[in-house]
């Protein structure tokens with residue numbers, strides 16, 4: 001019985017990790033990448049996406065160690081994209097952050 005319970009726990013944990021629910025929180029790298037290439041991000045009024053200036057995220061690998069990454073993302077959304085800042089706990093912000101951090105991993 002003990003063994004069955006243990007393997008059940010292991011399976012549940014694996015499922016949670018692989019679906020990104022347990023450790024990763026809301027949002028995903030894939031969504032972040034799509035948003036990075038989306039010119040409509042943050043109700044942007046320009047025709048630019050993040051990718052227009054940061055081609056494939058080149059140069060943004062340092063985001064991994066940037067404690068102010070959210071502020072920087074919003075700076076570029078407001079300044080470069082002419083859009084509106086995202087809420088820090090929004091799904092979009094969390095996805096973008098995950099995408100950028102993944103570049104440096």
Ligand code: HEC
Pocket residue numbers: 036041048049050051052053054059060062063066069072073075076077080081096100
């Ligand atoms: C019009 C060009 C342009 C666009 C579009 C743009 N950026 Fe930037 N970005 C810059 C420039 C220039 C810098 C460096 C100077 C600064 O910090 O403003 C920068 C800096 C950054 C940095 C900080 C890098 C570091 O040195 O730590 C991040 C992160 C970043 N951008 C993310 C984004 C994201 C996410 C988007 C889309 C919402 C975006 N950028 C859109 C031009 C742009």
